[in-house]
Amino acid sequence: xxxxxxxxxxxxxxxxxxxxxxxxxxxxxxxxxxxxxxxxxxxxxxxxxxxxxxxxxxxxxxxxxxxxxxxxxxxxxxxxxxxxxxxxxxxxxxx
Amino acid sequence: xxxxxxxxxxxxxxxxxxxxxxxxxxxxxxxxxxxxxxxxxxxxxxxxxxxxxxxxxxxxxxxxxxxxxxxxxxxxxxxxxxxxxxxxxxxxxxxxxxxxxxxxxxxxxxxxxxxxxxxxxxxxxxxxxxxxxxxxxxxxxxxxxxxxxxxxxxxxxxxxxxxxxxxxxxxxxxxxxxxxxxxxxxxxxxxxxxxxxxxxxxxxxxxxxxxxxxxxxxxxxxxxxxxxxxxxxxxxxxxxxxxxxxxxxxxxxxxxxxxxxxxxxxxxxxxxxxxxxxxxxxxxxxxxxxxxxxxxxxxxxxxxxxxxxxxxxxxxxxxxxxxxxxxxxxxxxxxxxxxxxxxxxxxxxxxxxxxxxxxxxxxxxxxxxxxxxxxxxxxxxxxxxxxxxxxxxxxxxxxxxxxxxxxxxxxxxxxxxxxxxxxxxxxxxxxxxxxxxxxxxxxxxxxxxxxxxxxxxxxxxxxxxxxxxxxxxxxxxxxxxxxxxxxxxxxxxxxxxx
Numbered sequence: 001x002x003x004x005x006x007x008x009x010x011x012x013x014x015x016x017x018x019x020x021x022x023x024x025x026x027x028x029x030x031x032x033x034x035x036x037x038x039x040x041x042x043x044x045x046x047x048x049x050x051x052x053x054x055x056x057x058x059x060x061x062x063x064x065x066x067x068x069x070x071x072x073x074x075x076x077x078x079x080x081x082x083x084x085x086x087x088x089x090x091x092x093x094x095x
Numbered sequence: 096x097x098x099x100x101x102x103x104x105x106x107x108x109x110x111x112x113x114x115x116x117x118x119x120x121x122x123x124x125x126x127x128x129x130x131x132x133x134x135x136x137x138x139x140x141x142x143x144x145x146x147x148x149x150x151x152x153x154x155x156x157x158x159x160x161x162x163x164x165x166x167x168x169x170x171x172x173x174x175x176x177x178x179x180x181x182x183x184x185x186x187x188x189x190x191x192x193x194x195x196x197x198x199x200x201x202x203x204x205x206x207x208x209x210x211x212x213x214x215x216x217x218x219x220x221x222x223x224x225x226x227x228x229x230x231x232x233x234x235x236x237x238x239x240x241x242x243x244x245x246x247x248x249x250x251x252x253x254x255x256x257x258x259x260x261x262x263x264x265x266x267x268x269x270x271x272x273x274x275x276x277x278x279x280x281x282x283x284x285x286x287x288x289x290x291x292x293x294x295x296x297x298x299x300x301x302x303x304x305x306x307x308x309x310x311x312x313x314x315x316x317x318x319x320x321x322x323x324x325x326x327x328x329x330x331x332x333x334x335x336x337x338x339x340x341x342x343x344x345x346x347x348x349x350x351x352x353x354x355x356x357x358x359x360x361x362x363x364x365x366x367x368x369x370x371x372x373x374x375x376x377x378x379x380x381x382x383x384x385x386x387x388x389x390x391x392x393x394x395x396x397x398x399x400x401x402x403x404x405x406x407x408x409x410x411x412x413x414x415x416x417x418x419x420x421x422x423x424x425x426x427x428x429x430x431x432x433x434x435x436x437x438x439x440x441x442x443x444x445x446x447x448x449x450x451x452x453x454x455x456x457x458x459x460x461x462x463x464x465x466x467x468x469x470x471x472x473x474x475x476x477x478x479x480x481x482x483x484x485x486x487x488x489x490x491x492x493x494x495x496x497x498x499x500x501x502x503x504x505x506x507x508x509x510x511x512x513x514x515x516x517x518x519x520x521x522x523x524x525x526x527x528x529x530x531x532x533x534x535x536x537x538x539x540x541x542x543x544x545x546x547x548x549x550x551x552x553x554x555x556x557x558x559x560x561x562x563x564x565x566x567x568x569x570x571x572x573x574x575x576x577x578x579x580x581x582x583x584x585x586x587x588x589x590x591x592x593x
Contacts, residue, residue, distance in 0.1 A: 061162075062162050062164035065165035069150075071146050073148075076155075076255070088255070090251050092247075
């Protein structure tokens with residue numbers, strides 16, 4: 001598997017990472033090196049091995065259905081670039 | 096199901112021939128939980144903006160999601176209600192996209208391994224027709240926040256109270272063939288969810304929302320390209336969106352064009368759908384397993400425990416009402432539409448070991464009571480006439496104390512004053528007159544006042560009905576109509592024993 005410059009431009013856009021045109025060739029090269037390495041892993045036979053989902057074998061912890069937090073309007077909007085009347089305010093997004 | 100025989104009445108006539116609509120629905124049902132899927136913030140509707148947002152919901156760095164056990168159980172319960180396979184191991188994935196109402200930059204959802212697999216929903220269509228709609232899957236996911244665009248000309252306002260609330264996304268197979276079937280599907284799904292108590296089904300508050308996938312094809316032919324109408328939030332709009340979208344696609348195809356697979360928005364104001372171009376690129380969601388969450392593993396014993404707690408579901412209830420009370424499929428379907436209605440009906444019809452006339456009881460519930468509730472803007476839960484009170488009225492009709500006609504008048508009064516049926520009958524003197532002497536006297540009086548009509552009726556028996564009407568009028572509707580008919584026929588010389 002390998003990626004070309006168009007793919008790199010596309011995934012950079014999806015990830016909202018600003019990449020200049022002149023950076024694309026180098027990035028494509030680096031990504032392909034990584035992908036080549038990942039592909040090498042495919043050579044290992046993992047037929048009978050369960051995928052590892054956690055470093056420690058444990059099942060997911062669950063919590064009870066209880067309200068434990070809230071009324072943090074000021075706190076959660078404090079770092080926002082814009083807030084007004086308890087709302088976050090962002091540049092207009094309309095369909 | 097995908098290849099079921101097309102029905103003529105479902106086909107749409109185009110300029111170049113008939114077209115068949117193929118529909119699949121994705122329904123988002125909000126789990127009725129107190130707190131969110133991965134945080135302890137409240138899910139209560141209508142709170143001040145951003146007051147029900149935890150640091151997890153606001154995507155503060157370093158915060159970790161912890162799953163709500165109750166929401167998991169509700170998803171399992173819903174799966175069982177849809178006769179679906181429960182997957183003891185499921186996985187949460189990140190669905191990545193950027194939007195201001197999604198602070199994490201991804202939605203926690205389930206992609207490859209959902210908690211519930213294939214199931215089935217049966218639709219009761221008019222004329223006794225049943226349509227089987229396959230369920231593809233049900234998965235748990237987080238809801239997004241809400242954006243308001245009308246507060247300012249240049250800015251959008253974002254409220255994250257809904258962000259992180261647990262949703263069950265229920266995906267159907269493309270098994271529906273008309274707007275009518277799609278409406279019936281959402282109605283039935285809503286009924287099942289309400290019976291189970293896993294979702295309140297409130298479409299106005301957004302607890303139940305549907306994305307509708309629409310494509311058209313030549314009857315029975317290969318599937319066409321589909322378009323998705325998102326967030327259609329009423330059963331009526333679902334029908335409208337489908338009708339409009341199918342016609343739009345047919346028009347394009349008949350002019351030799353191609354359908355572009357896209358997401359479209361239904362605008363209830365003009366009844367049209369339009370493209371949401373901004374969503375095009377966003378469809379590349381780059382799902383991957385959420386590293387913050389371990390796989391969700393359930394014990395079969397837990398699933399069995401939930402299965403044992405399931406209430407009687409609408410299909411089973413309908414079958415039981417039909418077999419226990421010999422009700423028609425139509426009456427049974429109407430009665431099981433809401434659990435509260437079915438409960439009310441059963442409280443009317445059954446009283447310990449005593450069973451009242453089931454058809455009479457069904458008519459009183461579905462015709463008289465429903466009619467009144469609709470006119471007065473009440474629901475079955477807020478009905479001023481209790482099941483016990485209605486049962487008393489039914490008893491008075493059954494034992495001949497009152498006529499059906501007077502019963503309606505009494506019911507009106509019960510509804511408006513809260514008095515009991517027997518009290519109204521006694522105080523207002525509405526007891527049915529079955530005493531033939533009294534009825535005969537009333538008939539004699541009418542005949543004596545109308546000698547010309549008596550002569551006409553002897554020649555033309557159909558005129559007897561006029562006399563019945565007059566007698567009922569003179570007795571304020573209290574005369575037993577059957578007795579009136581019998582005596583009148585004898586007096587006019589119309590009956591066999593003459």
